[in-house]
Amino acid sequence: xxxxxxPSKCEWPSLLQxxxxxxxxxxxxxxxxxxxxxxHGDLALFEYAKEFDGLEIDDLIVHEDEFASACEEVPEELxxxxxxxxxxxxxxxxxxxxxxxxxxETMPGVLCWRRRLPIQRVGLYVPAGSAPLFSTVLMxxxxxxxxxxxxxxxxxxxxxxxxxxxxxxYAARFCGVERVFKIGGAQAVAAMAFGTATIPRVDKIFxxxxxxxxxxxxxxxxxxxxxxxxxxxxxxxxLADDSSVPAFVAADLLSxxxxxxxxxxxxxxxxxxxxxxxxxxxEGQLEALPRAAICRSAxxxxxxxxxxxxxxxxxxxxxxxxxxxxxxxRNAADDALRVVNAGSVFLGNFSCESAGDYASxxxxxxxxxxxxxxxxxxxxxxxxxxxxxxxLSESGLENLGPTIEVMARAEGLEAHRRAxxxxxxxxxxxxx
Amino acid sequence: xxxxxxPSKCEWPSLLQxxxxxxxxxxxxxxxxxxxxxxHGDLALFEYAKEFDGLEIDDLIVHEDEFASACEEVPEELxxxxxxxxxxxxxxxxxxxxxxxxxxETMPGVLCWRRRLPIQRVGLYVPAGSAPLFSTVLMxxxxxxxxxxxxxxxxxxxxxxxxxxxxxxYAARFCGVERVFKIGGAQAVAAMAFGTATIPRVDKIFxxxxxxxxxxxxxxxxxxxxxxxxxxxxxxxxLADDSSVPAFVAADLLSxxxxxxxxxxxxxxxxxxxxxxxxxxxEGQLEALPRAAICRSAxxxxxxxxxxxxxxxxxxxxxxxxxxxxxxxRNAADDALRVVNAGSVFLGNFSCESAGDYASxxxxxxxxxxxxxxxxxxxxxxxxxxxxxxxLSESGLENLGPTIEVMARAEGLEAHRRAxxxxxxxxxxxxx
Numbered sequence: 056x057x058x059x060x061x062p063s064k065c066e067w068p069s070l071l072q073x074x075x076x077x078x079x080x081x082x083x084x085x086x087x088x089x090x091x092x093x094x095h096g097d098l099a100l101f102e103y104a105k106e107f108d109g110l111e112i113d114d115l116i117v118h119e120d121e122f123a124s125a126c127e128e129v130p131e132e133l134x135x136x137x138x139x140x141x142x143x144x145x146x147x148x149x150x151x152x153x154x155x156x157x158x159x160e161t162m163p164g165v166l167c168w169r170r171r172l173p174i175q176r177v178g179l180y181v182p183a184g185s186a187p188l189f190s191t192v193l194m195x196x197x198x199x200x201x202x203x204x205x206x207x208x209x210x211x212x213x214x215x216x217x218x219x220x221x222x223x224x225y226a227a228r229f230c231g232v233e234r235v236f237k238i239g240g241a242q243a244v245a246a247m248a249f250g251t252a253t254i255p256r257v258d259k260i261f262x263x264x265x266x267x268x269x270x271x272x273x274x275x276x277x278x279x280x281x282x283x284x285x286x287x288x289x290x291x292x293x294l295a296d297d298s299s300v301p302a303f304v305a306a307d308l309l310s311x312x313x314x315x316x317x318x319x320x321x322x323x324x325x326x327x328x329x330x331x332x333x334x335x336x337x338e339g340q341l342e343a344l345p346r347a348a349i350c351r352s353a354x355x356x357x358x359x360x361x362x363x364x365x366x367x368x369x370x371x372x373x374x375x376x377x378x379x380x381x382x383x384x385r386n387a388a389d390d391a392l393r394v395v396n397a398g399s400v401f402l403g404n405f406s407c408e409s410a411g412d413y414a415s416x417x418x419x420x421x422x423x424x425x426x427x428x429x430x431x432x433x434x435x436x437x438x439x440x441x442x443x444x445x446x447l448s449e450s451g452l453e454n455l456g457p458t459i460e461v462m463a464r465a466e467g468l469e470a471h472r473r474a475x476x477x478x479x480x481x482x483x484x485x486x487x
Numbered sequence: 488x489x490x491x492x493x494p495s496k497c498e499w500p501s502l503l504q505x506x507x508x509x510x511x512x513x514x515x516x517x518x519x520x521x522x523x524x525x526x527h528g529d530l531a532l533f534e535y536a537k538e539f540d541g542l543e544i545d546d547l548i549v550h551e552d553e554f555a556s557a558c559e560e561v562p563e564e565l566x567x568x569x570x571x572x573x574x575x576x577x578x579x580x581x582x583x584x585x586x587x588x589x590x591x592e593t594m595p596g597v598l599c600w601r602r603r604l605p606i607q608r609v610g611l612y613v614p615a616g617s618a619p620l621f622s623t624v625l626m627x628x629x630x631x632x633x634x635x636x637x638x639x640x641x642x643x644x645x646x647x648x649x650x651x652x653x654x655x656x657y658a659a660r661f662c663g664v665e666r667v668f669k670i671g672g673a674q675a676v677a678a679m680a681f682g683t684a685t686i687p688r689v690d691k692i693f694x695x696x697x698x699x700x701x702x703x704x705x706x707x708x709x710x711x712x713x714x715x716x717x718x719x720x721x722x723x724x725x726l727a728d729d730s731s732v733p734a735f736v737a738a739d740l741l742s743x744x745x746x747x748x749x750x751x752x753x754x755x756x757x758x759x760x761x762x763x764x765x766x767x768x769x770e771g772q773l774e775a776l777p778r779a780a781i782c783r784s785a786x787x788x789x790x791x792x793x794x795x796x797x798x799x800x801x802x803x804x805x806x807x808x809x810x811x812x813x814x815x816x817r818n819a820a821d822d823a824l825r826v827v828n829a830g831s832v833f834l835g836n837f838s839c840e841s842a843g844d845y846a847s848x849x850x851x852x853x854x855x856x857x858x859x860x861x862x863x864x865x866x867x868x869x870x871x872x873x874x875x876x877x878x879l880s881e882s883g884l885e886n887l888g889p890t891i892e893v894m895a896r897a898e899g900l901e902a903h904r905r906a907x908x909x910x911x912x913x914x915x916x917x918x919x
Contacts, residue, residue, distance in 0.1 A: 073711070082514070136893035143593035143887075161575035161848035169849075172827055174861050186899035222897055259861035273708055276717050279505070281861025285708050302913070306906040313902040340909075345901050391876065395604055402878040405910055409903040410879055413894045414887055416593035417601075417875040429606050429691035429713025431873040441863040443849040444823065446834040447842055455575075455846055461568035462845045465654055467618035469777050470745040471841040474738040477772075478837055481734070 056308075056320075056334055056354050060327060060361045070360065071375045073287075073319065073424055085270040089245040093278075096251035103242045110217060115253050117219060117235040125224035137193065137226055140414035144197045147416030148435050164451020171441045173203035174281075176255060178247035179232065180262030181211040183239065187220030190412060194419050194433065195261050196230035202438035207232050208255060210247060212239025239264075241271035248275035259283070261433065263420065283433055287423040290319040291408055292377035292397075294368050294390065297329060299383040300404055305336035307381055308357070309350055310409055316352035321375060322359040323368045330359045369393050376425045379408050398427045449482050488740075488752075488766055488786050492759060492793045502792065503807040505719075505751065505856055517702040521677040525710075528683035535674045542649060547685050549656060549667040557656035569625070569658055572846035576629045579848030580867050596883020603873045605635035606713075608687060610679035611664065612694030613643040615671065619652030622844060626851050626865065627693050628662035634870035639664050640687060642679060644671020671696075673703035680707035691715070693865065695852065715865055719855040720749040723840055724809035724829075726800050726822065727756045727765075731815040732836055737768035739813055740789070741782055742841055748784035753807060754791040755800045762791045801825050808857045811840050830859045881914050 062070055091099040097115070104110040158168040179195040182188055192209070199207045209232050211219050219237060227235050236254050238246060244264075250256030260272055263286040272282040291311035293304050308320050324330050337354070341347050362368050369390060372380060376396035384390050387402040394400060398421030399411050412419050420433035447455065456475045463471035494502055523531040529547070536542040590600035611627040614620055624641070631639045641664050643651050651669060659667050668686050670678060676696075682688030692704055695718040704714040723743035725736050740752050756762050769786070773779050794800045801822060804812060808828035816822050819834040826832060830853030831843050844851050852865035863869075879887065888907045895903035 082518075086514075132893050133897050136890040136897075139594075139887075139890040140894060143597065143599075146593045147591055147599045159579055159848065161578045162571075165575065165842075165847050167575075167579045167848045169866075175827060176860075188898060190894060190898060270709075273705060276705055276858075277702075279857035279860075281858055300913070302909055303906070306902070306909045310900070310902040310906040313900060340902075340905070344905075345899075350902065388878075394874070395607060397874055399875045399877070402876060403880075405881050405884045405914075406877055406879045407884075407906040407910060409891050409895055409900075409906045410597075410884070410887060411875075411877055412891075412903060414890045415597050415877040415879065416591070416599045417877055425711035426708075426713055427872065427874075428608075428711075429872060432875060434601075434873065440859065440861060441866065442826070442829055442859075443831045443843075443864060444834060445831070445838055445843055445847040445849055446820075447838045447847065448835075449837050452837045452839075452842070455571075455842060458568040458571040458846045459841050459844075461564050462572060462622060463841055465565050465568075466620060466622060467777075468742070468745060468841075470738070470742040470772075470782065471844060473772070473776075474735070474742040474839040474841045477734055477738045478839065481732070482837075 056337065056357045056359050058330055058359045058361070061363060062360060067371060067374055070358065081266055081270050085241045085267055085274055088241045089271060089274055092242050092245035092251070093249045097253050100238055100242055100246060100251065103240070104238070107240065110213070112217065112237070115236045115238050117224060117237060122224055122228050125221035126228065128221035129225040133222060134225070137189070137229060140190070140193055141197060141230065143414050143416035144193055144418070145201065148198050148201050148418070162451065162454050164448040165455050166446045167444065169441050169443050171439050173205065173439055174258050175204065176206040176257040177204045177438060178257035178260045179207065179209040180243060180260060180264055180268060181209060181223060182262070182264045182268070183212045183214065183220070187222050189220070189222040189226040190419065191262060192223055192226040192232070193230060196227065196232050198418065198433060198435045199438045200231045201435045204438050206255065206257070208247070208257065209235045210238050210243040210254070211235065213237045241267040244268055244271035244275060248278060248280040261420070261437070283420065283437055284422050284426065284430055288317040288319060289314045290378040290423055291381070292321040292323060292372055292375060292379070293381045294372055294384060295322065295324045295329060296365060296384045297326060298385040299329065301329060301332035301336050303404055303407070304333050304383060305340055307408055308333070309337060309340055309344065310407070311379070312350040312353035312357070313344065313346040316349055318353040320353060320357035321377065323371055324359065324361055325365065325368065327361055330361055334359070365390060372397070376428045378421045378423045378427060379411070381406065381408060396428050398422055398432050452478055453482065488769065488789045488791050490762055490791045490793070493795060494792060499803060499806055502790065513698060513702050517673045517699055517706055520673045521703060521706055524674050524677035524683070525681045529685050532670055532674055532678060532683065535672070536670070539672065542645070544649065544669070547668045547670050549651060549669060554656055554660050557653035558660065560653035561657040565654060566657070569621070569661060572622070572625055573629060573662065575846050575848035576625055576850070577633065580630050580633050580850070594883065594886050596880040597877065597887050599875065599877045601873050601875050603871050605637065605871055606690050607636065608638040608689040609636045609870060610689035610692045611639065611641040612675060612692060612696055612700060613641060613655060614694070614696045614700070615644045615646065615652070619654050621652070621654040621658040622851065623694060624655055624658040624664070625662060628659065628664050630850065630865060630867045631870045632663045633867045636870050638687065638689070640679070640689065641667045642670050642675040642686070643667065645669045673699040676700055676703035676707060680710060680712040693852070693869070715852065715869055716854045716858065716862055720751060721746045722751040722810040722855055723813070724753040724755060724804055724807060724811070725813045726804055726816060727754065727761060728797060728816045729758060729761060730817040731761065733761065733764035733768050735836055735839070736765050736815060737772055739840055740765070741769060741772055741776065742839070743811070744782040744785035744789070745776065745778040748781055750785040752785060752789035753809065755803055756791065756793055757795070757797065757800065759793055762793055766791070797822060804829070808860045810853045810855045810859060811843070813838065813840060828860050830854055830864050884910055885914065
């Protein structure tokens, strides 16, 4: 972990710089995958399974007996934990499922309103990687079901044994996902964007993944598919003062670092002594961790930044705009109120990031790479869309018509103007 | 306009097919522009102005005297129209500016909440094209100001005279946009995504544009910039029965067609006679239109589809998922309730699309290319983001901790588990 003491504000941008993606080669490879899946459907998926994973397959569907044996395999203790997590996540997410459908008469005879509707067909991508990420199933399927999406499908890559982990399948069924497909990577995203003989086309694609998956999500937007967000390497910033507990902070930084060598970890503190205590703790705790090598690699490009005041620390955090932020300061509640750029915030010494990752109730699908400045994590709303409506009466058009006519003419759009005047003339003739 | 009678459902997909974008060449050209602007800032912008537009410039800023003379140039009649439109748009958009900040204790000692905040810095892109699109300024700047965004900037290309149209500048100032920059195209998007010496970096980029602008918006998402939506050619579907007025429907189809040769226009009707009346009306009305050539080119790939019932018509419209939908049927209100995929819906014979384009109050920045299935048009919420929070007390972590520990272990993330257990052990020692 690199330690930087009292950097000047002009050094902040380079200090907080995230690595720029090298999209060139990746982008062309993904474009090729997307076009092959678009044109050849399932056949392309079978070919990629062979080419990329050495798997000979001709069936992508997870069948009933597979769900049943998954359910038997998952230990009771884990089932209980998943149940508790689901209850908390549901409780929190129910908060924003209101549908006010507000109406307003903007002018006499001009009625406007908005209706929020569930997105009909959604596709959840659940990566496998080094571990079965069943928590992602909870975080995506629960809000999808609360929103009322008609069709919720899931794609997930299999292991070398051609199976999806039992915990993932169990969580999918437990959260109401009926259909699961054994396919991963950019080709799974393409399959959900266009549909194949087996996999239905969906309206919006959710879920994290590797760089190929993220690139594919960005590219299918060109074809009318919606996506939750471009997910990148996970990030954590910890804001600490002398009331923070070094052992806790070290444990939190390590929990983020173990996600992958490209994880971003930043500690912002107000004293050198505290940072030294944390780095000492990190060394001690690292020894007991099975993923120590991954942690070390993430820590290599991580930074501990010492600043002169909490105010400066908060400015620095807002500039960095982390996915996760732990505010472990004396006045955590007040300090957190001044944070304007973060995905999810954890307050005080007992709110570890892993609480939000699994079971506090908030959603762990959050924007990375600084994009929390402009977008939000997944909510129930992410699984809805809204339609606006307007209904003008004859007198409504008489009231608003002249305004539209003047504006349309000034934009040089004569047919827009005439769509109004032809109606006003007709109404006038009727009145005469 | 191609007329298709009673197509079978298996013909729908090809009938409703939008042209696939040919992204290859475009994508590489845009990537090059983005990387040059990222690396060279203003200098790259000056070079592109020369290369693409033959403009020798060394200043991108719209200065005070330019705003002042724009204000003088705009005729009073247009100022009044803009004022009326602004009032209506504000009235409608104020509906969704509530900030409930709901809190929930998901478990004893586990408090979760969500806070909605304005996005701090937003950039509005206002295309110029063949006409000054000051209505786009209203549709983007008004919700940005209601949301409370701290910094609202605008980029717009100039004409060959090096100026932005007076109406656009007037509308910008009238709606509270302080800083406007004379720059358009993919390079303007790149400038807002990364910032240059002159143009500030923004957190989210809004606004329609040509294919280069849209491609650039998609590509800067890789670098953490957020965008409103990928905007494509504009679309209108009209749902009509024998209570609709052929002259009105023809005028509406033409108002959509005049946007550009790539505009999409679809008429879904229940009788051949009605369609013949409409096409007759179109021919008659076309003659008086200054943009008749553009309309004709759009109409060439437009379709009138005759179906057996209103039910089938509604299914077809939901399958197509148009940006704009006019429901000009006898039971418009009931029929519109069954529409689940559309951007903005216009009910009855007096609700022409141009009402929503300019001044009814709803937003005209809407998804195209079928993406209304998964995303919404611009709202005040589009200019906000939300942060989630969680605060666990010592007993809260004691209650939730075992759940987290079981789940983290099952995902093979030991450091996640330890972030919990190190705190529980510490608390236990304190209690002893």
